Amino acid sequence: MISLHLPERTWLHGLPAGGKLLALALVSLAVAPFDSLPVMAGLLAGTLALYVSLGRAALRQIALVRPMWPVFAILFAFHAWNGDVAFGLAVLARLLAMVLLANAVTMTTRMDAMMDAVEPILSPLRLVGVSPRAVALAVAMMIRFVPLLFALWEALNESHRARSGRRGGWRLLAPFCIQTLRMSHHTAEALAARGGAPGGTHR
Amino acid sequence: MKDRSLVQIALYAAIFAVLGLLPRFDIPFAAGVPITAQSMGAMLAGVMLGAWRGALAMVLMLFVVALGAPILAGGRGGLGVFFGPSVGFMFGFIAAAFVAGWIMQALRKAPVFPAALVAAAVGGILVMYAFGIVGMALNAKLSLLDATKASLIFIPGDAIKAVLTALIAQTVARGLPEALLSRAR
Numbered sequence: 001m002i003s004l005h006l007p008e009r010t011w012l013h014g015l016p017a018g019g020k021l022l023a024l025a026l027v028s029l030a031v032a033p034f035d036s037l038p039v040m041a042g043l044l045a046g047t048l049a050l051y052v053s054l055g056r057a058a059l060r061q062i063a064l065v066r067p068m069w070p071v072f073a074i075l076f077a078f079h080a081w082n083g084d085v086a087f088g089l090a091v092l093a094r095l096l097a098m099v100l101l102a103n104a105v106t107m108t109t110r111m112d113a114m115m116d117a118v119e120p121i122l123s124p125l126r127l128v129g130v131s132p133r134a135v136a137l138a139v140a141m142m143i144r145f146v147p148l149l150f151a152l153w154e155a156l157n158e159s160h161r162a163r164s165g166r167r168g169g170w171r172l173l174a175p176f177c178i179q180t181l182r183m184s185h186h187t188a189e190a191l192a193a194r195g196g197a198p199g200g201t202h203r
Numbered sequence: 204m205k206d207r208s209l210v211q212i213a214l215y216a217a218i219f220a221v222l223g224l225l226p227r228f229d230i231p232f233a234a235g236v237p238i239t240a241q242s243m244g245a246m247l248a249g250v251m252l253g254a255w256r257g258a259l260a261m262v263l264m265l266f267v268v269a270l271g272a273p274i275l276a277g278g279r280g281g282l283g284v285f286f287g288p289s290v291g292f293m294f295g296f297i298a299a300a301f302v303a304g305w306i307m308q309a310l311r312k313a314p315v316f317p318a319a320l321v322a323a324a325v326g327g328i329l330v331m332y333a334f335g336i337v338g339m340a341l342n343a344k345l346s347l348l349d350a351t352k353a354s355l356i357f358i359p360g361d362a363i364k365a366v367l368t369a370l371i372a373q374t375v376a377r378g379l380p381e382a383l384l385s386r387a388r
Binding site for chain 1: 206207210212213217220221247266267271276280281286287289342344346349352353367371375379
């Protein structure tokens, strides 16, 4: 599956994942009490400077926020309607800067490094009987399921088209669900046959 | 059935992702209304898995999003979405699945279609928007009323998704009854 991760190494790739996550959390807390446009514009400028320092590939990733534009437009429209354009701009600058900063962490941290970084946070789950390894297994299974489900949907779509000449669309949902559930049943059997989920009792 | 629960949780988290990634999801009579099929993922998880497993499927999905997978509608993902204006909806997914599953389990005696419709509508629309609207009001500094207005355009699409969810639940209940874990013994 594609990831948001940037293959080109930048200086930010070299920093430990835990440190980056902590820094992101601290920045988000630090800017929370401010609403003034100069502060937020400064934050946004700083964020853009960070992207510039990461190189051209990182700058291209700014396009990732494009799906958010309509929401940003609506939010700004409401603030403008209430007669507070500067405040609206400050709110947008904050949202945009924080989203970009968080994306910068995601872009420069591999998924497995991120997983390792959060594992200490997951270990208290042991107290309620959940093994962190079961979490890792669930993550791996989910990521593996996604392309499988796409393939299944495509197969159903193809056969529907062969029968009717049209795209299946929502009509495929029910057979799709039944087939996926059957597939998951086989997966569960295979998992049990290999000794079951880590840390689990096999009732 | 721990193995099975774990697999099902992963499966519904994956279904959620697929619903967001399907390029053009043909819901015929909703032209012009911005629709992501994704909130249906939360409805399905709750209705099919029950309260706890449904909520855990959404927690897993958000965890994978936070790890950096671009599986939200429009290829969004990564830590950025937790700082965006729709963060309330992110946590709303968990609550929506939980409430939908809880209602489904409470209405165990009722026929599947109406039970699933009520569960999907209350969990996937009422609860989800309560979270989403409060989140938007806090994060984008809008008044609750304005945040509600900004969210209303999505409701017609979500009503359709609740009906679809109920139809799927009914089909599965007929075709593969043991897969409806919210009703399993």
